[in-house]
Amino acid sequence: MLQWLVAVDGSAHARRALDAVARLAPQIKDGVRVLLLNVAAPMVYYGELPPFDLEGVERAQRAEQERLLSEALAYARAGGLADIITQAARGEPAAEIVRVASERGADLIVMGTHGRGAVGSLLIGSVAQRVLHLAGVPVLLVR
Secondary structure (H helix, E strand, O other): OOOEEEEOOOHHHHHHHHHHHHHHHHHOOEEEEEEEEEEEOOOOOOOOOOOHHHHHHHHHHHHHHHHHHHHHHHHHHHHHOOOEEEEEOOOHHHHHHHHHHHOOOOOOOEOOOOOOOOHHHHHHHHHHHHHHHHHOOOEEEEE
């Protein structure tokens, strides 16, 4: 059985990546297990910050990840996918996608060409570009 990692972030591009997996997976003779991965980028601090509840912020971030993964799971199941697992990670998104793919033995990484951070990608380069550069397995980018 193959394992495909699908990076999900709640964007339309991520949903189209799931659509592509739902179309391709049934054609694989030995089957495909789909790993839905959401990566929360670390918070960046510049200068002094007023006091705030860091634990509360982290709880809210985890809750948002759980919500996004739950929505992606429901969407994938509605698309006909059955063998699905989910995982949340935290860190630089491209590095975490590649790390999790390696640790889980993923045969393919599937992701949208743009995600929720598309505007920021104009300044620092897209997550998809970095995954292409770093990945040790094939990467399928979906527009």
